[in-house]
Amino acid sequence: MSEGNAAMITRDDVIDFIYAETRMLDEGRYTEWLDLWLPDAVYWMPLDYKQADPVNATSFLYEDNFMLRLRVERLNGERTFSQKPKSRCNHVIQRPFVDVFDPEAGKFQTVTNMHYVETRLDEQQLLALTVTHDLALVGGAFRIAGKKVELLNCDAAFGNIQLLP
Amino acid sequence: MNANDIRAMIQPAQVHRDVYISDAVYQLEMRHLFTNAWIFVGHDSQTPNKGDYITTQVGDQPVIMVRHTDGEVKVLYNRCPHKGTKIAIDRAGNTGKFFRCPYHAWSFKTDGCLLAIPLKKGYEGTGLSDSQNGKGMQAVGAVHNYRGFVFARLAEAGIGFDDFFGGSLSSIDNMVDRAPEGRVEISGPPLRYMHKCNWKMLVENQTDTCHPMVAHESSAGTAVKIYEQMGNPEPRPPAMQIIAPFMSPYEFFEDMGIRTWPNGHGHTGVNMSIHSNYDAIPGYFEAMVESYGAERAKAILDENRHNTVYFPNIMIKAPLTQLRNFIPLGADRTLVESYVYRLVGAPEQLTAMSAMYNRMINAPTSIVGHDDLEMYERAQEGLHAEGMQWVDIRRLHTGPEDFETEAVENGTTERQMRNQFHAWAKFMTMSMEDAAGVAAE
Numbered sequence: 003m004s005e006g007n008a009a010m011i012t013r014d015d016v017i018d019f020i021y022a023e024t025r026m027l028d029e030g031r032y033t034e035w036l037d038l039w040l041p042d043a044v045y046w047m048p049l050d051y052k053q054a055d056p057v058n059a060t061s062f063l064y065e066d067n068f069m070l071r072l073r074v075e076r077l078n079g080e081r082t083f084s085q086k087p088k089s090r091c092n093h094v095i096q097r098p099f100v101d102v103f104d105p106e107a108g109k110f111q112t113v114t115n116m117h118y119v120e121t122r123l124d125e126q127q128l129l130a131l132t133v134t135h136d137l138a139l140v141g142g143a144f145r146i147a148g149k150k151v152e153l154l155n156c157d158a159a160f161g162n163i164q165l166l167p
Numbered sequence: 168m169n170a171n172d173i174r175a176m177i178q179p180a181q182v183h184r185d186v187y188i189s190d191a192v193y194q195l196e197m198r199h200l201f202t203n204a205w206i207f208v209g210h211d212s213q214t215p216n217k218g219d220y221i222t223t224q225v226g227d228q229p230v231i232m233v234r235h236t237d238g239e240v241k242v243l244y245n246r247c248p249h250k251g252t253k254i255a256i257d258r259a260g261n262t263g264k265f266f267r268c269p270y271h272a273w274s275f276k277t278d279g280c281l282l283a284i285p286l287k288k289g290y291e292g293t294g295l296s297d298s299q300n301g302k303g304m305q306a307v308g309a310v311h312n313y314r315g316f317v318f319a320r321l322a323e324a325g326i327g328f329d330d331f332f333g334g335s336l337s338s339i340d341n342m343v344d345r346a347p348e349g350r351v352e353i354s355g356p357p358l359r360y361m362h363k364c365n366w367k368m369l370v371e372n373q374t375d376t377c378h379p380m381v382a383h384e385s386s387a388g389t390a391v392k393i394y395e396q397m398g399n400p401e402p403r404p405p406a407m408q409i410i411a412p413f414m415s416p417y418e419f420f421e422d423m424g425i426r427t428w429p430n431g432h433g434h435t436g437v438n439m440s441i442h443s444n445y446d447a448i449p450g451y452f453e454a455m456v457e458s459y460g461a462e463r464a465k466a467i468l469d470e471n472r473h474n475t476v477y478f479p480n481i482m483i484k485a486p487l488t489q490l491r492n493f494i495p496l497g498a499d500r501t502l503v504e505s506y507v508y509r510l511v512g513a514p515e516q517l518t519a520m521s522a523m524y525n526r527m528i529n530a531p532t533s534i535v536g537h538d539d540l541e542m543y544e545r546a547q548e549g550l551h552a553e554g555m556q557w558v559d560i561r562r563l564h565t566g567p568e569d570f571e572t573e574a575v576e577n578g579t580t581e582r583q584m585r586n587q588f589h590a591w592a593k594f595m596t597m598s599m600e601d602a603a604g605v606a607a608e
Contacts, residue, residue, distance in 0.1 A: 162531060
């Protein structure tokens with residue numbers, strides 16, 4: 003991506019960013035991943051199918067910057083018992099739809115279907131996701147302004163989902 | 168297994184590990200404990216209109232809770248009297264004036280009474296109308312709606328609702344009184360969290376005040392550390408209000424106090440609790456004063472009980488208008504449903520706070536829940552060790568205890584766990600025969 007030149011940004015740049023972000027999660031590069039986020043951005047995983055209100059009804063996740071940082075630091079803690087041994091994850095992603103592409107305003111939105119696999123010890127689970135990214139262009143680089151991860155089977159009962167789908 | 172075998176599993180300060188891992192004990196729990204005791208079904212705001220229903224379980228029994236045409240809430244077994252087909256399968260819906268089985272179109276009023284059978288002449292002279300199946304859908308033994316919370320007793324005869332719960336109803340009262348209009352309503356679907364462990368481990372953990380600072384150090388301790396690195400900014404991040412108090416020292420939990428009531432009920436947070444220090448929500452106290460007057464409003468809000476266990480298998484947090492239902496699916500399998508309620512007449516920020524707590528603590532994605540589940544599942548596996556057969560619950564047990572009277576003790580006692588097991592043996596064996604083949608009283 004061309005530094006600082008909005009006119010040069012292509013849809014492929016937006017799509018590449020989504021792939022790169024997903025790869026960071028799969029490779030556990032969380033510090034790098036946290037740096038992608040704008041300070042007031044929120045990671046939302048709704049509980050209800052087509053849930054509209056993230057605040058007054060329960061969600062799986064509605065994580066501000068503090069909570070995301072806490073989540074990441076905890077994963078590496080000495081006494082994080084549920085991560086001894088650690089979980090691993092893998093995303094298989096479909097090519098993102100770029101639904102909003104506005105380089106002049108620095109605003110982009112993508113919708114990406116993914117299959118998310120998380121494993122630990124003898125357990126492995128598969129989740130089907132629809133992920134909506136809101137991206138902003140800040141100083142020539144994409145930042146995450148919001149991320150919504152919708153589970154296809156959001157109304158099912160789950161055991162632990164420990165990493166970030 | 169007879170009544171004597173069951174009683175032998177419970178000693179004053181220890182319980183046999185089979186109460187957690189034996190499939191036979193689980194089956195007996197379903198047929199006796201969960202049949203004799205009053206079990207939570209749902210909240211009546213889940214079925215506000217006539218014909219509204221939810222499907223759920225009482226113990227292992229499939230039931231429908233439905234608003235009947237007379238406005239009362241009924242609890243029926245979810246089984247067609249014909250072939251056994253579940254009448255309703257969706258978790259919530261409206262059935263109109265009657266249920267209709269999708270298999271052969273037998274239909275029933277919303278109190279279960281048989282309404283119609285197609286080609287009914289085929290049953291003339293067969294005796295159907297005199298049989299149990301010919302009456303319609305079976306209702307549970309008894310139903311009681313307490314301030315919106317609906318409980319059922321499967322057994323036709325047994326202990327009355329007020330005798331069973333006694334003084335413990337003061338926690339539900341406090342939760343509902345926190346609404347300026349004196350009622351609560353459900354807010355969204357529950358979190359559904361599957362645990363590969365026995366249901367009693369979850370119930371015991373509700374009054375286990377010696378685990379938060381250990382098991383949850385990785386979440387609560389890290390939150391405190393990050394906050395300090397940030398320079399302790401005000402206002403606090405919401406996570407600091409909710410998660411950080413888990414790191415309170417042992418002395419704090421000792422001072423919280425534990426109260427036990429007869430029949431296995433009890434609560435932590437007699438004097439104060441980890442829920443005492445939340446930021447005030449603008450306009451809430453004023454709304455409470457308007458409804459109750461200043462003195463009564465203050466008394467309601469000064470009561471900050473932590474976890475109230477309603478034996479056998481729910482917990483409520485009155486200050487956060489939450490309820491957790493520990494549904495036993497097997498000796499080693501428990502479904503936890505965590506509900507949030509809205510305080511009618513209060514600012515919406517209170518609901519937001521409850522929803523936040525629910526997702527931060529009770530979700531399958533919760534960094535607090537992860538470590539709890541890890542402990543339960545390790546215990547479920549570890550209890551199979553043959554070398555040691557007993558589970559220890561003797562903290563602050565120094566002599567004989569009387570569970571038939573209310574008591575308040577040091578907040579780190581395991582008395583409430585002992586209280587639960589005392590009630591467990593009582594409700595397990597009251598409908599069993601003892602070794603001599605004599606039915607218990």
